[in-house]
Amino acid sequence: MLQSGDLLLVCYRRLFSNDENRFFLGAVDDYQAGIVKITGHSFLRDSVTGKMAEKSDLATKILSISSGSLIVYQLPPTLVLADLRFEQKMMRLILLDDQGFSLDLTEKLHRQN
Numbered sequence: 132m133l134q135s136g137d138l139l140l141v142c143y144r145r146l147f148s149n150d151e152n153r154f155f156l157g158a159v160d161d162y163q164a165g166i167v168k169i170t171g172h173s174f175l176r177d178s179v180t181g182k183m184a185e186k187s188d189l190a191t192k193i194l195s196i197s198s199g200s201l202i203v204y205q206l207p208p209t210l211v212l213a214d215l216r217f218e219q220k221m222m223r224l225i226l227l228d229d230q231g232f233s234l235d236l237t238e239k240l241h242r243q244n
Contacts, residue, residue: 133162138206139169140226141194142236151176152183152224152236155192156212165197174217183217183224204234 133139141155157171173186196203214228223237 133159133167133205135159135161136208137162138208138210138212139167139171140204140206140234141169141196142202142204144200144202145238146200151178152238154183154217154236155190155194156215156226157192158212160191165195166193167196167203168193171212182219206234207232 137159139155139157139159141157143153143155145152152175154174155169155171156174157169160168160170162168168191170189170191172188173190174183175186176182177184194201210228210232214230215226215232216228217236218225218227223235226232226234226236
């Protein structure tokens with residue numbers, strides 16, 4: 132199913148209402164039976180600014196993508212991971228680059244009266 136080099140965005144499910152958004156953006160090193168080895172960067176919401184902040188350290192993680200606690204998006208192979216960024220636009224969280232890629236990661240829709 133997944134191949135070495137595939138690009139993934141891993142979203143950690145928020146289990147409690149006060150949990151902050153956490154993401155891992157990286158490339159697959161290996162995949163077997165629902166377990167993925169992936170190398171990339173973690174992103175966390177900064178509690179002061181509210182913006183997504185990238186942790187500077189490159190990390191390799193072993194994740195069970197069949198566990199139910201993760202939402203995993205396979206990204207187009209043409210993307211450059213270093214060019215991706217998170218932006219908040221009008222109550223929406225969006226992963227995008229400057230080449231036209233955009234992925235809306237909003238968890239709740241807010242009604243406007």
